[in-house]
Amino acid sequence: MKIQEVARRARVSTATVSRTINNPSLVNPQTAKRVWKAIEQLGYYPNTQARALVSGRSRILGLIVSDITNPFFPELIKGFEDVAIQNGYEILVSSTNYDAARMALCVRRMLERKVDGVAIMTAEMAKHLVDKLAHRNVPMVFLDVGTPGRGVAIVKVDYAMGINEAMDHLLSMGHRRIGFVSGPLTLKSARIRRSAFLRALAGYGIGQDQRLVEEGDYTVDGGLRAMTRMLESGSSPTAVLGSNDLTAIGVMRAVRRAGLSVPRDISVVGFDDIRLAEFTEPPLTTVRLLRTELAKHAFHALIAAGEKPDARPKAGPMVETHLVIRETTCPAPRSGPEHRP
Numbered sequence: 547m548k549i550q551e552v553a554r555r556a557r558v559s560t561a562t563v564s565r566t567i568n569n570p571s572l573v574n575p576q577t578a579k580r581v582w583k584a585i586e587q588l589g590y591y592p593n594t595q596a597r598a599l600v601s602g603r604s605r606i607l608g609l610i611v612s613d614i615t616n617p618f619f620p621e622l623i624k625g626f627e628d629v630a631i632q633n634g635y636e637i638l639v640s641s642t643n644y645d646a647a648r649m650a651l652c653v654r655r656m657l658e659r660k661v662d663g664v665a666i667m668t669a670e671m672a673k674h675l676v677d678k679l680a681h682r683n684v685p686m687v688f689l690d691v692g693t694p695g696r697g698v699a700i701v702k703v704d705y706a707m708g709i710n711e712a713m714d715h716l717l718s719m720g721h722r723r724i725g726f727v728s729g730p731l732t733l734k735s736a737r738i739r740r741s742a743f744l745r746a747l748a749g750y751g752i753g754q755d756q757r758l759v760e761e762g763d764y765t766v767d768g769g770l771r772a773m774t775r776m777l778e779s780g781s782s783p784t785a786v787l788g789s790n791d792l793t794a795i796g797v798m799r800a801v802r803r804a805g806l807s808v809p810r811d812i813s814v815v816g817f818d819d820i821r822l823a824e825f826t827e828p829p830l831t832t833v834r835l836l837r838t839e840l841a842k843h844a845f846h847a848l849i850a851a852g853e854k855p856d857a858r859p860k861a862g863p864m865v866e867t868h869l870v871i872r873e874t875t876c877p878a879p880r881s882g883p884e885h886r887p
Contacts, residue, residue: 549592555584567592568605568634606636607848608656608664610649610671614641616764616792617820618837622667625841633849635662642668644730653678663687663848667840669733685852687844691734697855699847701840701863705817706742708833708867709787712815713746715831715869716785720878721813725758725783727772727793736764739789739817757781762793769796770803777804783812784878791816791823791832798826798874813875817867828873835867 553560558581566573566581573581584590609626611619623639630637638659640652649668653675656664663685670691679686680697687699694700716724726743729736740759747754757779762768769788776783777800788794794816798808808814808828816823816832823830843863850857 549590552581552584552588552590555588556581570632570634604660604662605634606638606659606661607845608638608640608652608659608661610640610642610652610656610664610666610668612642612644612668613764614639616790617822618790618818619667621821621837622841625838626665626667626845628838629842629845633845644669644733646672650675656684657682663852665844665848667844669735683855685848685855687848687851689735689840689844690738697851699851701843701847701865703835703840703865704867705739706745708817708835708869709739709742710746710749711867711869712787712831712833713743713750715871715875716813716815716878717750719813719876721785722752722878723755723758723781723783723785724752725760725773725776725781725786727760727762727769727776727786727788727797729762729764729789729793731761736789743787755781758783762789762796764790764792766792766796766799769793770800771796773797773800774803777801785813785815785875787815787817789817791818791820791830793817794830794832794874795822795826798830809874809876811879813878815869815875819870823870824872826874831872831875832870833867834870835865840865 549560549563553563558577562573562577563581566578570578607630609623613619627637638656638661640655642649642652649671661684664679665687667689683697685697687701690702692698692700728740731737744754758776758781760772760776762772769792773786773796786797788797794814797814801808801812806812816830819832819834823832843865
């Protein structure tokens with residue numbers, strides 16, 4: 547089956563068929579509908595490898611994430627894939643598992659497949675890997691890290707917005723001893739969230755108690771261990787913020803293992819609002835970071851970086867975060883949990 551037969555069936559030119567397949571946003575929706583109907587009727591499958599050889603473009607975008615087992619990332623991948631498909635691209639997904647060696651392998655895969663750009667939605671990438679991509683003129687978009695430049699875009703998240711909303715919520719209910727479990731502090735994303743929490747404390751005139759700030763690793767087990775250490779230190783928080791929802795779920799488990807109740811003894815707030823958050827028991831109060839919005843901004847920033855690599859670098863979009871109140875927060879107890887019967 548050849549493209550000419552599709553064009554005859556749809557009563558359009560072969561160029562219109564090609565645009566419908568490769569860049570549907572440039573085609574009138576009614577015309578595109580007619581072309582796709584002809585493609586389906588005739589059972590036509592474009593030869594993507596031949597297209598790549600002729601055009602010099604693979605129509606494949608790389609997407610590198612940190613941990614495919616964290617529900618945040620599959621939701622981000624779905625959002626990125628949805629907008630990519632709408633614009634005639636496929637995606638190649640790699641997960642680093644926060645490992646530098648795996649990151650290098652991810653970059654190698656991208657170069658071998660000759661991707662048209664890479665969205666790096668993970669922790670910092672080593673400079674020599676960034677240089678490898680830049681040397682081959684591969685456009686890049688980063689999450690929170692790096693500096694905009696030739697063929698490089700940055701998408702930032704306003705973590706402080708959601709954390710401040712969470713602090714407002716807890717303080718309005720009388721909480722003053724508020725703990726925080728961060729991600730691994732080797733990661734910039736973890737340091738950004740921790741700094742936002744500490745700034746919020748200072749802004750409300752609350753002194754920092756080092757025992758109320760523990761380091762986790764963005765996993766349920768990491769949140770469990772960190773919260774267990776906090777409770778064993780005798781610091782008696784009345785509320786705890788987790789750096790992500792998996793951490794917060796681990797915090798809730800540690801509270802229950804200590805014979806305490808969420809939220810009666812200790813209120814808990816997460817971050818990200820993964821799908822699972824509304825199905826915990828009780829449902830988790832958390833800060834929502836919309837993966838669909840993050841993915842959309844990352845895709846469009848990446849395409850723009852590729853189409854206009856010499857454009858003057860400018861600040862990328864800022865993705866907002868907002869508190870979603872469910873059932874893991876309530877007014878602070880009159881005394882710390884160690885004083886309760």
